[in-house]
Amino acid sequence: MLELDAITKVFRKRGPFGGGRSTVALDRISVRIGDGRTLGVIGESGSGKSTLARIALRMIAPDSGTVRFGGRDITRVSGKALRDFRRKVQPVFQDSAGALDPRMTIARILREPLMLRGDVPRAEWSKRITDILTAIDLSPALRDRYPRQLSGGQRQRIGIARALLMEPEILILDEPVSALDVSVQANVLNLLRDLQRDRGLSYLFIGHDLSIAEYFCDDILVLHNGVQKDFADAETLFRDPKDDYTRTLLAAMPRQL
Amino acid sequence: MTGLLDIRRLSVAFGPTRALSDIDLALEPGTRLGLVGESGSGKSTLGLAVLGLLPPDAACTGEVRFQGEPLPWSDDRAMTRVRGRRIGFIYQDPMAAFSPVHTIGTHITRALRAAHPGVGRREALDWSVALLEEVEINKPRERLDHYPNEYSGGMLQRVMIAAALVGDPDLLIADEPTTALDVTTQASVLGMLDRIVEARGMGFILISHDLGVVAEACREVAVMYGGKLIQRVALADLKAEAHPYTRALLEARPTFGKRGQRLSTIADFLPSDWFDDA
Amino acid sequence: MIRIAASRLATSLIALLGAALFAFIALRVAPGDAARLVLGPFATDEAVQALRVKMGLDDPLPVQFWHYLTSFVSGDWGWSYSLGQSVRDLLGERFPATLELGLYAFLFALVAAVSLAVIGAFRRGLLSDGVPRALSVFALAVPQFWFGIVALIIGFEMLGLFPGPSGRLPPGVTAPAGPTGLYTIDALLAGDLATFATALHYLALPAITLGLLPFGFLLRLLRANLLDVAGEPFVLVARAQGQSHFRVFLRYVLPNAIIPTLMASGLILGQLLAGSVLVERVFNWPGAGSLVTQGLLQQDYSVVQTFILLSAFIYILANLFVDLLAAAIDPRIARGAGQ
Amino acid sequence: MSIIRSVPVFLPLALLTVLAGAVVVGPLVWPIDPYTMDFAAILAPPGPGHWMGTDSVGRDVLARFLAGGRLSLSVGVIVMLGGLVPGAIIGVIAARAGGIVDMVLMRAMDSIAAFPPILLAMAVAIGLGGGLWTAVIGVIISTLPFFARLMRSEVLRIMSHRFVDAAESMGATPAFILLWHVSPHAASTMLVQCAAVFGYAIITLAGLGFVGLGAEVPTAEWGVMITEGMKYALTGQWWLTVFPGLGILVAVSAANLLADGLSATMGGRHA
Numbered sequence A: 001m002l003e004l005d006a007i008t009k010v011f012r013k014r015g016p017f018g019g020g021r022s023t024v025a026l027d028r029i030s031v032r033i034g035d036g037r038t039l040g041v042i043g044e045s046g047s048g049k050s051t052l053a054r055i056a057l058r059m060i061a062p063d064s065g066t067v068r069f070g071g072r073d074i075t076r077v078s079g080k081a082l083r084d085f086r087r088k089v090q091p092v093f094q095d096s097a098g099a100l101d102p103r104m105t106i107a108r109i110l111r112e113p114l115m116l117r118g119d120v121p122r123a124e125w126s127k128r129i130t131d132i133l134t135a136i137d138l139s140p141a142l143r144d145r146y147p148r149q150l151s152g153g154q155r156q157r158i159g160i161a162r163a164l165l166m167e168p169e170i171l172i173l174d175e176p177v178s179a180l181d182v183s184v185q186a187n188v189l190n191l192l193r194d195l196q197r198d199r200g201l202s203y204l205f206i207g208h209d210l211s212i213a214e215y216f217c218d219d220i221l222v223l224h225n226g227v228q229k230d231f232a233d234a235e236t237l238f239r240d241p242k243d244d245y246t247r248t249l250l251a252a253m254p255r256q257l
Numbered sequence B: 001m002t003g004l005l006d007i008r009r010l011s012v013a014f015g016p017t018r019a020l021s022d023i024d025l026a027l028e029p030g031t032r033l034g035l036v037g038e039s040g041s042g043k044s045t046l047g048l049a050v051l052g053l054l055p056p057d058a059a060c061t062g063e064v065r066f067q068g069e070p071l072p073w074s075d076d077r078a079m080t081r082v083r084g085r086r087i088g089f090i091y092q093d094p095m096a097a098f099s100p101v102h103t104i105g106t107h108i109t110r111a112l113r114a115a116h117p118g119v120g121r122r123e124a125l126d127w128s129v130a131l132l133e134e135v136e137i138n139k140p141r142e143r144l145d146h147y148p149n150e151y152s153g154g155m156l157q158r159v160m161i162a163a164a165l166v167g168d169p170d171l172l173i174a175d176e177p178t179t180a181l182d183v184t185t186q187a188s189v190l191g192m193l194d195r196i197v198e199a200r201g202m203g204f205i206l207i208s209h210d211l212g213v214v215a216e217a218c219r220e221v222a223v224m225y226g227g228k229l230i231q232r233v234a235l236a237d238l239k240a241e242a243h244p245y246t247r248a249l250l251e252a253r254p255t256f257g258k259r260g261q262r263l264s265t266i267a268d269f270l271p272s273d274w275f276d277d278a
Numbered sequence C: 001m002i003r004i005a006a007s008r009l010a011t012s013l014i015a016l017l018g019a020a021l022f023a024f025i026a027l028r029v030a031p032g033d034a035a036r037l038v039l040g041p042f043a044t045d046e047a048v049q050a051l052r053v054k055m056g057l058d059d060p061l062p063v064q065f066w067h068y069l070t071s072f073v074s075g076d077w078g079w080s081y082s083l084g085q086s087v088r089d090l091l092g093e094r095f096p097a098t099l100e101l102g103l104y105a106f107l108f109a110l111v112a113a114v115s116l117a118v119i120g121a122f123r124r125g126l127l128s129d130g131v132p133r134a135l136s137v138f139a140l141a142v143p144q145f146w147f148g149i150v151a152l153i154i155g156f157e158m159l160g161l162f163p164g165p166s167g168r169l170p171p172g173v174t175a176p177a178g179p180t181g182l183y184t185i186d187a188l189l190a191g192d193l194a195t196f197a198t199a200l201h202y203l204a205l206p207a208i209t210l211g212l213l214p215f216g217f218l219l220r221l222l223r224a225n226l227l228d229v230a231g232e233p234f235v236l237v238a239r240a241q242g243q244s245h246f247r248v249f250l251r252y253v254l255p256n257a258i259i260p261t262l263m264a265s266g267l268i269l270g271q272l273l274a275g276s277v278l279v280e281r282v283f284n285w286p287g288a289g290s291l292v293t294q295g296l297l298q299q300d301y302s303v304v305q306t307f308i309l310l311s312a313f314i315y316i317l318a319n320l321f322v323d324l325l326a327a328a329i330d331p332r333i334a335r336g337a338g339q
Numbered sequence D: 001m002s003i004i005r006s007v008p009v010f011l012p013l014a015l016l017t018v019l020a021g022a023v024v025v026g027p028l029v030w031p032i033d034p035y036t037m038d039f040a041a042i043l044a045p046p047g048p049g050h051w052m053g054t055d056s057v058g059r060d061v062l063a064r065f066l067a068g069g070r071l072s073l074s075v076g077v078i079v080m081l082g083g084l085v086p087g088a089i090i091g092v093i094a095a096r097a098g099g100i101v102d103m104v105l106m107r108a109m110d111s112i113a114a115f116p117p118i119l120l121a122m123a124v125a126i127g128l129g130g131g132l133w134t135a136v137i138g139v140i141i142s143t144l145p146f147f148a149r150l151m152r153s154e155v156l157r158i159m160s161h162r163f164v165d166a167a168e169s170m171g172a173t174p175a176f177i178l179l180w181h182v183s184p185h186a187a188s189t190m191l192v193q194c195a196a197v198f199g200y201a202i203i204t205l206a207g208l209g210f211v212g213l214g215a216e217v218p219t220a221e222w223g224v225m226i227t228e229g230m231k232y233a234l235t236g237q238w239w240l241t242v243f244p245g246l247g248i249l250v251a252v253s254a255a256n257l258l259a260d261g262l263s264a265t266m267g268g269r270h271a
Helices: A049-056 A081-086 A106-117 A122-135 A140-144 A154-166 A180-197 A210-216 A234-239 A244-250 B043-052 B078-083 B104-115 B123-135 B153-165 B183-200 B211-216 B236-241 B242-250 C001-027 C034-038 C045-055 C061-073 C087-122 C126-141 C143-160 C183-187 C193-230 C233-240 C245-262 C266-284 C286-295 C302-329 D008-028 D061-097 D099-113 D119-128 D134-157 D162-169 D174-210 D220-234 D239-267
Strands: A002-012 A022-033 A038-042 A063-068 A088-090 A170-174 A202-207 A220-226 A226-233 B005-014 B017-027 B032-037 B059-064 B087-090 B171-175 B203-208 B220-225 B229-234
Touching: A002 A049, A022 A038, A022 A049, A022 A063, A022 A220, A022 A226, A038 D162, A049 A170, A063 A140, A063 B059, A063 C302, A081 C061, A088 A154, A088 D162, A106 A122, A106 A140, A106 A154, A122 A140, A122 A154, A154 A180, A170 B183, A180 A202, A180 A210, A180 B078, A180 C193, A202 A210, A210 A234, A220 A234, A226 A234, A226 A244, A234 B032, A244 B183, A244 B236, B005 B043, B017 B059, B017 B229, B017 B242, B017 D174, B032 B043, B032 B211, B032 B229, B043 B087, B043 B171, B059 B220, B059 D239, B087 B153, B087 C233, B104 B123, B104 B153, B123 B153, B153 B183, B183 B203, B183 B211, B203 B211, B211 B236, B220 B236, B220 B242, B229 B236, B229 C183, B236 B242, C001 C302, C001 D099, C001 D119, C034 C045, C034 C302, C045 C245, C087 C126, C087 C183, C087 C245, C087 C266, C087 C286, C087 C302, C126 C193, C126 C286, C126 D239, C143 C183, C143 C193, C143 C266, C143 D174, C143 D220, C143 D239, C183 C193, C193 C245, C193 C266, C233 C245, C245 C302, C266 C302, C266 D119, C266 D174, C286 C302, C302 D119, D008 D061, D061 D099, D061 D220, D061 D239, D099 D134, D119 D134, D119 D174, D162 D174, D174 D220, D174 D239
Parallel strands: A038 A202, A038 A220, A088 A170, A170 A202, B032 B203, B032 B220, B087 B171, B171 B203
Antiparallel strands: A002 A022, A002 A063, A220 A226, B005 B017, B005 B059, B220 B229
16 A cells, blocks of 8 residues: 655756746645555646656655555655665556667566566576566567567557566556557556456556546546645546536547547 | 549658558538548648648659649649648647747748738738737737747647638648647637637648547548548448447547446457557 | 856856866976976076976965966966067967968858758758768868868969968068958958958968868758758748748758857867967968967977967857857747746 | 668778778788888889888888878777776766766866867876877877766766666666666767767877877877978978878778767667
């Protein structure tokens, strides 16, 4: 269980002699991720949703508020304690090309988590990689390809596979299907649902598309300029939005066909 | 009455890669057509081909007639008189569509004077102010002196719409005009396009990957895949007469009410040798 | 804008101090005897010792650095034993010749590079594309002093089209009197077209030789920038608005490509200053550069030291000027990221 | 490796190899010693026996050309490596440490870069007492900013990629990221820079030799040979200057073209 409690983050644009403007990226935001559920955080650009993802991954520390994992305060831990936490919470990024090192073959990319875990014997690596490729519906023959030789959907699956090899409890999905074509989106969303069911994973889903969020998430938090506008389970939110901003978002959605 | 646009057997190739194959597409005046396809379908290439703005290494065959006459692609001077005056164009990424070292006013007046060579500087300036007002930019006179980086994406997109309208074109081609924008901005830009196209009664081609976006502003849909035109159908008949690929596009979208169900994928509708991506 | 200017000024000051410190370390603290460097190999040990005291070489290093810096800034640049004149007077005397040469070299580089780059960008073809490319490869790889010699062999000795390596004017012609010290300009001011033409004739080969490196550098940079900008979406959009190919190039592509090219002006100034040392020797051009070569060959280093540090200062100030200019022209820098 | 097979890399590389082969093997095949004077054959034009002619004291120009080439190419390699190692280390430290360390290191590099390279090398060579090796040290110092700035920006660029974020999330240490992700990317960029610096070193040292600060008379070095030949250039003995200059031109063009070719070929693989 990952708990973010009253998280505040302010970004300052520093001028050469101090001063400068500051933007509140997150204003006392609290979320809980766990229990095999999916929490959606939805907002437009500048809403602070990506900052929230980075804090959940502890890539950055909040200015105030606490991050707890399994009851332990990990807001400001570093070094080994931070690395221990990190392997339990893995990211999947929007830009599937940028998330994979272009100079490495798929096999090498998938070897990285096994190396970093350190608890899987070297002799098992090859089998683990074959297994995970099968699990994400990709041919093991792809292992010798480079990322640029794969389609966007295939690359996104490799990103997911890499995260899974860490055997995490939580996946932070930062706009995982926004860059994909519609037909590929469905494949990746189906895969993520199957994985959640089979492996008991919990998800933090960051996105801007309400219809995907409604389909994919259990609970939804609506963010606007760093402020929480709405929070409810997906059905309630869509049937009976509490906040004006949520209503604006719903009204702005393109027609459903 | 002659048609507005008549594309006949249009093919485009970049070296060995075929971007478009044998496209036939005709538009009557006032037609509002959504051109839908996924990445690599050739939809943007089609838009640029009509304007004669494909890169020089593109090999282009076939013919495009505009208001009854073939478009003079090989004669760039003549095409210059078509672009902006008879066919307007809106580009997908407003942030990249403006030269960063020129003011918004410079951009608009240049577009204006390209469409109306006789217009003087002062007149162009007043006209620009009126245009910015039409696309709902506040304090247009001050705003003319601002640089693109001082505008938001939505504002820039509205300025680009204004610039595309200066020549009062008979056809407007918009290439993914809202893809780079937020949902709320997208809604307002689409609404504005819808009103403007309606009011001027011009032909409209909206290129998009999103059937929902197209449905906001068009009456007809043309679906493309792999450089080919799969089908063309009135929006109202889309569900009833959908080609299997179009069905796949519709069904694969996660929409309200599909909660908890498995999404259909393209493989559910079409044999696997039909498409490349698994 | 003021804030940007202030911050650029601060970094420039740091760079100036750093450059002075570097020169101080290289020339004063390094194992060689600084007083011996100034006085040359033929001075007596007593004279060297006396100068050591006068230069304060036995003071603590920070004190020495302070003296070094203040005397440099105040224009006290020492004495040339081989020419028996103060370095400041020497450089002042010779500077106009170098300035004139550098000016024409720059003009040649700029005009040739811009026109070739524009032709290459506007028209694709083997000739308009291959020739500029080959020329820039050549210009960046040819040793300038060697090119000068070969130019003399061909242009003077073989064809007789250009004057030999005999300075700025032929022996019998008196230099035009004028305020600038640049013969071409002084001659024009005096209305003396014949002298103007002669001076230009004498400038031709040295200026092309000196301008060769900046020419290759500018050509390469400008071609790359033009190519980049030509692929920008705003070029496509402007074309789609019915603006002609030529106008779009002139109005959108060129201005956007020129600004990053302009940022390299400091480097070009450095190339000209350093190049003048080599090129002036080949043509016996009576400028500051040949003064440096003379000093090097006679191991009279006072002029050399001053010239080196002066070039660094000029480079830093030129960069400061270019940055401020760019900030004034380019709204992205002038008004910050906006939004 | 497939990179080598691309034409823009292969051609200049082949040219450099031929040149290097010639100056290494040449002396074994060409029987004349570069320093032996033959007063019977002073200023002899190119012809059989002396393919590139002889100089003012009857030394064989071809033999000196080959010896000078060996010197120039080896000095090019020395400067390349001598600048690469400390420059790259400075760049990595600046990028990783950030803050004040970064500031100080980069301002120091700015200060060095403020001097036109050949003048900087001059200052160092004078300070250290002159001679070929002091000039080499000077040229090495002048290349430090190129390497350090490039390495710093490479490290920062690569570290900003998502795949590094992913590695950090998997518990990778900074050292692991530097070795596993940064170094393969940085290596190719540095390779391009090395090729360029190789050419730069040759041309700069020849320039220093020309003004008496690099190799000294009577060393067979291309810059010195041009200086010595300059006296005779306009009296008809063109071969004294033309051949060594052509050597520099070919070597430096090849190095620059190799740098361009490498960067174009490997550009496609960059993230």
